[in-house]
Structure formats: structure tokens, C-alpha cells
Amino acid sequence: MVKQLRCLLILLTLPLAPGMAQRSMDSAKLARAIFLKGQTVKADSLNNAALKLAQPNASAADLNKAIENIMAGLHTYSKFRDTVGLRETFDHLALVYHLQKKYTQAKWFYIQSNTLSRDGRDTINIIASLINMASVKDDIKDFSMAKRDLNEALLLAKTRPEIDEQIEVQKALAEYYTKKGDAPAANMALNRISYLKDSVLRAHSKNAVVSANKTDTTNIDSLHPGTVGVTEKSVKKTSWFITVVTLITAALVAACLFFYFRNRKRKNL
Numbered sequence: 001m002v003k004q005l006r007c008l009l010i011l012l013t014l015p016l017a018p019g020m021a022q023r024s025m026d027s028a029k030l031a032r033a034i035f036l037k038g039q040t041v042k043a044d045s046l047n048n049a050a051l052k053l054a055q056p057n058a059s060a061a062d063l064n065k066a067i068e069n070i071m072a073g074l075h076t077y078s079k080f081r082d083t084v085g086l087r088e089t090f091d092h093l094a095l096v097y098h099l100q101k102k103y104t105q106a107k108w109f110y111i112q113s114n115t116l117s118r119d120g121r122d123t124i125n126i127i128a129s130l131i132n133m134a135s136v137k138d139d140i141k142d143f144s145m146a147k148r149d150l151n152e153a154l155l156l157a158k159t160r161p162e163i164d165e166q167i168e169v170q171k172a173l174a175e176y177y178t179k180k181g182d183a184p185a186a187n188m189a190l191n192r193i194s195y196l197k198d199s200v201l202r203a204h205s206k207n208a209v210v211s212a213n214k215t216d217t218t219n220i221d222s223l224h225p226g227t228v229g230v231t232e233k234s235v236k237k238t239s240w241f242i243t244v245v246t247l248i249t250a251a252l253v254a255a256c257l258f259f260y261f262r263n264r265k266r267k268n269l
Contacts, residue, residue, distance in 0.1 A: 043073030087116040127153045131172045138179045163196045
């Protein structure tokens with residue numbers, strides 16, 4: 001009897017097993033995320049402090065201090081395999097080295113960021129790293145390689161539903177053509193930015209008009225009481241009246257015929 005009850009309990013819990021397993025996995029992921037966040041708070045603060053130091057007109061001492069802070073955070077992210085933290089750290093290091101005009105180091109760290117983004121299929125950050133790499137290559141006059149990165153970035157940006165990434169790529173293209181000395185092409189990139197922004201405004205305006213029209217159609221009865229649907233209501237009312245009159249007339253005719261034949265029969269008798 002006990003064995004049978006145990007088998008029945010197992011059969012009853014089988015349908016719940018996948019859901020329980022999924023919830024357990026989700027809970028484990030959430031717990032790991034919370035744990036990582038707790039461990040990397042200091043690394044995050046070091047990165048934020050470094051970004052405040054890493055300004056275009058910063059002194060050499062400030063930029064060196066920024067690198068120290070970022071490297072300290074890098075070890076923490078690496079220890080806990082926090083790939084998001086690592087990618088951001090690579091971006092920050094590349095930024096500082098770019099400001100120091102250490103282009104080889106800057107390019108190398110942007111490549112690391114790009115690799116992590118590709119591994120995570122993070123399209124937005126793939127685009128960002130390609131733009132950053134192109135900027136470094138612009139500065140060292142490697143225009144052909146920079147253009148290749150920007151072309152790839154633009155292709156990826158066009159797969160996105162929003163136009164924000166396309167605008168960022170066009171800004172980078174305008175900078176690229178400016179550094180290359182191609183003013184007409186730079187103007188074309190700037191015009192493309194204006195077109196993209198205008199297309200968004202037009203789309204928003206069109207959606208607003210459509211939404212307003214739908215609202216008018218939905219509320220038209222309340223906006224014009226007694227006028228909308230008046231024809232349909234009148235037809236229905238008239239049809240009902242004719243039907244009633246017809247029935248009454250038929251009843252009267254039947255009654256008249258009844259009394260007529262009854263009186264005639266009495267006279268014959």
C-alpha cells in the first residue's frame with residue numbers, strides 16, 4: 001500500500017517537475033546576480049571614479065590615476081567572471097589610453113570589448129565598440145580599416161528597430177570624413193542624421209493623427225448625440241410601425257368578415 005501511494009505521489013508531481021526546475025534555475029541566476037553585484041560594488045565605484053578623471057583635457061597624473069582605478073576593478077570582475085563588468089572595464093581602459101594617445105593599447109582593449117560583445121550577441125555594444133575602434137584608426141590615419149568598421153556598424157545598426165544606433169554611426173562617419181578631408185561626404189552623413197530625426201518626427205505625427213481619428217470614431221456618439229445613427233434608428237422605428245399597423249388592419253378585416261358572414265347566415269335562417 002505504501003509503495004502504491006509513493007508511486008501515485010511521483011506521478012502527480014511529474015507535471016510540476018519542469019516548472020519547479022525552471023524556477024530553481026531562475027532563482028539560482030538571480031542569487032548569482034545579487035552576489036556578483038555585492039562583490040563588484042567597489043569595482044563599479046572605482047570605474048566611476050576613473051571616468052570622472054578621464055576627461056579630454058585631463059592631466060597626465062589624472063589619466064594615470066584613472067588607469068590604476070580601472071585596473072583594480074578589472075581584477076574583481078575577472079575573479080567573479082562578471083563579463084558585463086569586464087566589457088565596461090575594457091571600454092574604460094581603451095578610452096583612457098586613447099586620451100593618452102596610446103593608440104595600440106586603446107585599439108587592443110576595444111577589440112577585447114568587441115569580442116565579449118560578440119560572444120554575448122550584444123548588438124548595441126558591438127556597434128559601440130566598432131565605432132570606438134574606427135575613431136582610434138581615424139587618429140592613426142588608417143582610414144580603410146576605420147571605414148570597414150563603420151560599414152559593419154552601419155549594417156548592424158540597420159537591423160535595430162530604433163534609429164539611435166544609425167544616428168551614432170552617421171556621427172562617426174561625419175567625423176571620419178572630416179578627418180579624411182572629405183567635406184561633401186561629411187555633409188552627406190550630417191544630412192542623413194537630419195533625415196533620420198525628421199523621419200521619427202513624421203512617424204510620431206502620423207501616429208498621433210491616427211490615434212486622434214480612432215478616438216473621434218470611438219467617441220462620436222457622445223460627441224454628436226441624436227445625429228449619429230439617426231437614419232438606422234428611423235428605419236427601424238418606421239419598419240416596426242408599419243408591421244403593427246398591418247397586423248391591426250388584418251385583424252379588423254378578419255373581424256368584419258366574421259360578423260358579416262354570421263349576420264348573413266342568421267338572415268337565411
